[in-house]
Amino acid sequence: QSALTQPASVSGSPGQSITISCTGTKSDIGNYNYVSWYQQHPGAAPKLIISEVSNRPSGVSDRFSGSKSGNTASLTISGLQAEDEADYYCSSYRSSGTLYVFGTGTKVTVL
Amino acid sequence: QVQLVESGGGLVKPGGSLRLSCAASGFTFSDFYMSWIRQVPGKGLEWISFISNNGNTIDYADSMKGRFTISRDNSKNSLYLEMNSLRVEDTAVYYCARMRYRNFPYWGQGTLVTVSS
Numbered sequence: 001q002s003a004l005t006q007p008a009s010v011s012g013s014p015g016q017s018i019t020i021s022c023t024g025t026k027s028d029i030g031n032y033n034y035v036s037w038y039q040q041h042p043g044a045a046p047k048l049i050i051s052e053v054s055n056r057p058s059g060v061s062d063r064f065s066g067s068k069s070g071n072t073a074s075l076t077i078s079g080l081q082a083e084d085e086a087d088y089y090c091s092s093y094r095s096s097g098t099l100y101v102f103g104t105g106t107k108v109t110v111l
Numbered sequence: 112q113v114q115l116v117e118s119g120g121g122l123v124k125p126g127g128s129l130r131l132s133c134a135a136s137g138f139t140f141s142d143f144y145m146s147w148i149r150q151v152p153g154k155g156l157e158w159i160s161f162i163s164n165n166g167n168t169i170d171y172a173d174s175m176k177g178r179f180t181i182s183r184d185n186s187k188n189s190l191y192l193e194m195n196s197l198r199v200e201d202t203a204v205y206y207c208a209r210m211r212y213r214n215f216p217y218w219g220q221g222t223l224v225t226v227s228s
Binding site: 003032034036038045046047048051052057089091093097098099100101102103104105 | 146154155156157158161170172173174206211212213214215216217218219220221
């Protein structure tokens with residue numbers, strides 16, 4: 001199945017804001033609001049940080065926000081902190097074939 | 112609290128089989144859909160399969176159909192993944208995950224499957 005497309009890496013200085021894009025098709029992101037984002041630190045399991053495009057689960061910092069426009073979803077991290085350095089993956093439900101697809105992953109580096 | 116603990120990973124030869132288990136606790140297992148997701152070391156995430164709360168609805172990623180079988184035993188609070196005809200490219204960390212509204216809010220710590228001769 002074709003993965004959703006994310007930039008391989010994004011970096012920023014502490015306190016800055018960064019945005020990670022996630023591009024799919026009209027069969028997934030473009031047609032459903034079932035876009036989620038996961039944060040993964042080295043050696044750890046992924047952690048859900050955004051669900052249904054823009055919902056933050058309880059306990060997730062409000063520095064994380066999500067949005068969607070057309071076939072592209074975005075994750076914004078504001079007030080970048082050292083602890084935000086991790087890999088980030090988007091995911092979407094799709095209508096046929098492989099029902100759930102993940103993004104290619106983005107490594108966030110805090111300079 | 113929600114806990115998911117995978118087991119059953121290990122070293123297997125190409126063409127071999129393996130059965131992974133996921134023990135769930137801290138929630139009513141029979142209320143939730145569950146999934147298996149894998150990650151090749153150093154690479155991205157790949158969804159494998161999901162099973163409905165009562166086991167009546169199952170689906171697989173296109174690339175996994177025919178070789179992998181998901182099942183559950185609600186009386187044992189356990190999820191399983193039977194993997195056959197394993198290939199070198201199936202080498203990965205395998206996670207079980209509890210589902211909610213087409214998301215994966217809870218993950219286990221993963222179990223490593225290595226397919227090598």
